[in-house]
Structures are given as C-alpha cells and as structure tokens.
Amino acid sequence: MVRRLNRPLCGGWLGLCALTLLLPAHATGAEEQERGKRLFTTVQPACATCHTLQAAGAEGQVGPVLDEIKPDAARVLRAVRAGLGVMPSYAERLSERDMRALAQFVAHATGGASLPVER
Numbered sequence: 226m227v228r229r230l231n232r233p234l235c236g237g238w239l240g241l242c243a244l245t246l247l248l249p250a251h252a253t254g255a256e257e258q259e260r261g262k263r264l265f266t267t268v269q270p271a272c273a274t275c276h277t278l279q280a281a282g283a284e285g286q287v288g289p290v291l292d293e294i295k296p297d298a299a300r301v302l303r304a305v306r307a308g309l310g311v312m313p314s315y316a317e318r319l320s321e322r323d324m325r326a327l328a329q330f331v332a333h334a335t336g337g338a339s340l341p342v343e344r
Contacts, residue, residue: 261330264323280334288312291335298332298340
C-alpha cells in the first residue's frame with residue numbers, strides 16, 4: 226500500500242529542507258565577513274593604516290575613504306591582488322580565500338556589489 230503525504234506536511238518538510246541547506250551558507254558568509262574585517266585591520270601593512278572605513282573603526286589618511294567611494298568587491302579584489310598607486314599588492318601575503326574575504330567585507334560594509342559565489 227502506497228501512502229501519500231498530505232500537501233501541508235510535504236510543503237513544510239520541503240521548506241525545512243531548503244532552510245537547512247541555506248543555514249551553512251549563511252553562517253559561512255558571516256564567518257567570512259569577520260575574517261575580512263580581521264584581515265583589514267591586521268594584515269601587514271594593514272588596510273586600516275591608509276583607508277578610512279567606519280565598519281572597521283579605521284581612520285586612515287593616505288588612501289581613499291572607502292565609505293565614500295563604495296567600491297564593489299571586484300574592484301577591491303583587483304586592487305588587493307595587483308596593488309594600485311602606492312598601495313602594495315597583497316598577492317604574496319594573502320591566500321585567494323583571504324583576498325576574497327577582504328574584498329567582500331569592504332564591499333558589504335560600504336554597500337558595494339559582492340563577488341559571485343564560488344562553486
């Protein structure tokens with residue numbers, strides 16, 4: 226005998242499954258934001274030394290005020306990888322994951338667009 230699940234139970238179950246699948250991604254995103262914030266203030270030379278970014282408590286006077294220019298994550302990532310003007314490249318100091326976390330943090334903090342999710 227085949228039992229059929231009633232729709233409310235089935236819909237609720239599917240919703241619960243979908244929610245469960247989303248939770249790890251959300252937690253990982255929050256962890257990566259914290260990682261990016263930590264890197265912004267601690268990597269040497271620290272981004273916070275030159276840049277002003279309210280979300281990091283940074284009041285640098287050399288580089289652009291990130292809260293004003295609101296860079297998207299792709300722009301930040303390019304600058305972190307290759308350097309820009311007097312800003313050094315961090316490609317030798319940071320892993321790709323660290324550079325992406327840093328870029329995502331700055332973009333999120335300033336309202337800029339995020340990077341696509343890596344699969």
